[in-house]
Amino acid sequence: MIRAVLTGTGSALPARRVSNAELAERVDTSDEWIVERTGIRFRHIAGEGETTATLARDAAAAALISAGLAPGDIDLLVLATATPDNTFPATATKVQAMLAIDDCVAFDVAAVCSGFLYAVQVADSMIRAGAHRRALVIGAETFSRILDWEDRTTCVLFGDGAGAIVLEARDSVADVNDPGARGVLATRLHADGRHNGLLFVDGGPSTTGTVGKLRMKGREVFRHAVVNLAAVMEEALHAAGLPTDAVDWVVPHQANARILDATARKLSLPSEKVVVTVDQHANTSAASVPLALDQAMRDGRIQPGHIVVLEAMGGGFTWGAAVIRV
Numbered sequence: 457m458i459r460a461v462l463t464g465t466g467s468a469l470p471a472r473r474v475s476n477a478e479l480a481e482r483v484d485t486s487d488e489w490i491v492e493r494t495g496i497r498f499r500h501i502a503g504e505g506e507t508t509a510t511l512a513r514d515a516a517a518a519a520l521i522s523a524g525l526a527p528g529d530i531d532l533l534v535l536a537t538a539t540p541d542n543t544f545p546a547t548a549t550k551v552q553a554m555l556a557i558d559d560c561v562a563f564d565v566a567a568v569c570s571g572f573l574y575a576v577q578v579a580d581s582m583i584r585a586g587a588h589r590r591a592l593v594i595g596a597e598t599f600s601r602i603l604d605w606e607d608r609t610t611c612v613l614f615g616d617g618a619g620a621i622v623l624e625a626r627d628s629v630a631d632v633n634d635p636g637a638r639g640v641l642a643t644r645l646h647a648d649g650r651h652n653g654l655l656f657v658d659g660g661p662s663t664t665g666t667v668g669k670l671r672m673k674g675r676e677v678f679r680h681a682v683v684n685l686a687a688v689m690e691e692a693l694h695a696a697g698l699p700t701d702a703v704d705w706v707v708p709h710q711a712n713a714r715i716l717d718a719t720a721r722k723l724s725l726p727s728e729k730v731v732v733t734v735d736q737h738a739n740t741s742a743a744s745v746p747l748a749l750d751q752a753m754r755d756g757r758i759q760p761g762h763i764v765v766l767e768a769m770g771g772g773f774t775w776g777a778a779v780i781r782v
């Protein structure tokens with residue numbers, strides 16, 4: 457049986473770090489309001505020359521180093537983003553060119569904040585089908601470029617960044633409960649398009665011919681997020697044949713500290729098992745899960761053999777979870 461094993465992680469952030477106090481000089485808000493409602497203290501904002509593709513390239517290069525691979529070893533590149541450099545070509549192909557990978561399958565996945573979970577399931581399926589051996593799976597965004605900087609209800613919530621992982625095919629005979637069974641153990645995805653008016657961008661090539669700005673009904677998104685995320689985590693753990701108390705770490709989409717707390721409480725997961733970076737990065741959409749995962753791998757919290765659950769929800773709505781033994 458082939459399994460997709462996590463062999464490397466990497467991340468990248470724009471150079472410019474912006475505090476809540478700096479935002480309060482631009483819009484009618486305060487550090488106190490933002491911290492109390494969201495847990496966010498800082499976000500990184502892309503400057504001149506920094507784009508979704510350059511951030512993705514830097515995260516991917518770091519992930520390749522941590523996996524001990526050269527760019528030419530990669531035969532599949534899946535990039536999750538809602539803020540591509542161009543309408544086309546796929547940003548994945550720009551990253552491929554920047555990394556000087558001569559030939560691989562490269563495409564973008566659009567599922568907004570859940571994009572990385574969608575990309576993981578796609579890459580995992582392609583690896584387990586035997587079509588590819590070494591995949592770069594990237595989440596990269598420059599949401600600062602689609603924010604309405606006059607709208608205090610949204611512009612304080614998001615940041616830019618990128619995270620990447622390497623998944624490699626390994627032949628495995630081990631049962632999922634065997635500690636030797638490393639890799640992606642289960643993934644679950646959902647979408648419910650009835651809610652696509654709650655979180656969307658009010659432009660696009662086929663409608664307005666403009667890029668548009670992000671619009672959100674925050675309170676309603678919040679309500680759906682907690683219910684959907686708890687349910688999909690339970691579903692993915694069940695599919696992996698694991699109880700909730702087998703989880704060593706949850707690496708959630710970093711939208712809001714209150715969503716993280718409420719979701720963990722719903723599953724009776726201790727908050728010490730939840731990786732939190734939202735205070736430092738804000739919501740980086742598809743980049744948030746791989747960014748947080750990379751931090752927790754590099755600082756030694758996540759150790760080989762640990763059971764890690766990734767989860768995210770975003771516009772659409774789309775949502776998903778993945779269970780990985782690292």
Ligand code: ACO
Binds near residue numbers: 672681715771
């Ligand atoms: N600074 C100061 N005041 C503000 C700000 C701000 N930045 N933004 C809104 N307010 C005001 C509002 O105008 C409102 O004032 P009013 O009562 O005079 O009308 C008041 O604060 C309360 O506004 P609400 O929107 O009801 O505040 P709420 O407690 O719901 O918090 C928030 C808003 C933080 C957006 C919350 O709803 C939330 O986190 N929702 C989830 C949204 C999210 O994370 N989306 C990301 C993508 S989806 C995902 O990743 C899961």
